[in-house]
Amino acid sequence: MNGILIIAHAPLAHALRSCAVHVFPDCEEALAAIDVQPNLPPEETLATARIAMEQLTRSGRNQTVLVLTDMFGATPSNVAQKLVDGVTSRLITGVNLPMLLRSVSYRHEPLEALVSRAVVGGTQGVMQVAMTAPQNQARRTHDHEHDDHQQ
Numbered sequence: 001m002n003g004i005l006i007i008a009h010a011p012l013a014h015a016l017r018s019c020a021v022h023v024f025p026d027c028e029e030a031l032a033a034i035d036v037q038p039n040l041p042p043e044e045t046l047a048t049a050r051i052a053m054e055q056l057t058r059s060g061r062n063q064t065v066l067v068l069t070d071m072f073g074a075t076p077s078n079v080a081q082k083l084v085d086g087v088t089s090r091l092i093t094g095v096n097l098p099m100l101l102r103s104v105s106y107r108h109e110p111l112e113a114l115v116s117r118a119v120v121g122g123t124q125g126v127m128q129v130a131m132t133a134p135q136n137q138a139r140r141t142h143d144h145e146h147d148d149h150q151q
Helices: 012-023 025-030 042-058 075-083 097-105 111-124
Strands: 002-009 031-036 064-069 089-093
Touching: 002 012, 002 025, 002 042, 002 075, 002 097, 012 025, 012 031, 012 097, 025 031, 031 042, 031 075, 042 064, 042 075, 064 075, 064 097, 064 111, 075 089, 089 111, 097 111
Parallel strands: 002 031, 002 064, 064 089
Antiparallel strands: none
């Protein structure tokens, strides 16, 4: 089975983890979160991430770890790049809730398959749903008898 580590700007990592545990209560031990605090040196975040990675794999249940970060090029992603070895762990940036839920659902699959499922879940979770009028505002019909402008 794979462990999942979320590294994101505070408070996103723990918020995503809470949502996942709400939907899948049995994933709690396989899922860790690190909120990157403003003004904290990246080295401290990296040290915390190494401890979290070790805890995920120490139990013996998780041999590999999928690391999810919020935005490529930002501190969480840069820290994660130093953490991931490419053999027993992989990194995906752009985490969203659909990606995380897909990852949790398929955490028992081989790491390469999990990476593919996570990316697909994340991209399929982003869509334009509808173009509607703002709520609580009546739609205006164009009535020529009652023009709103003066001539």
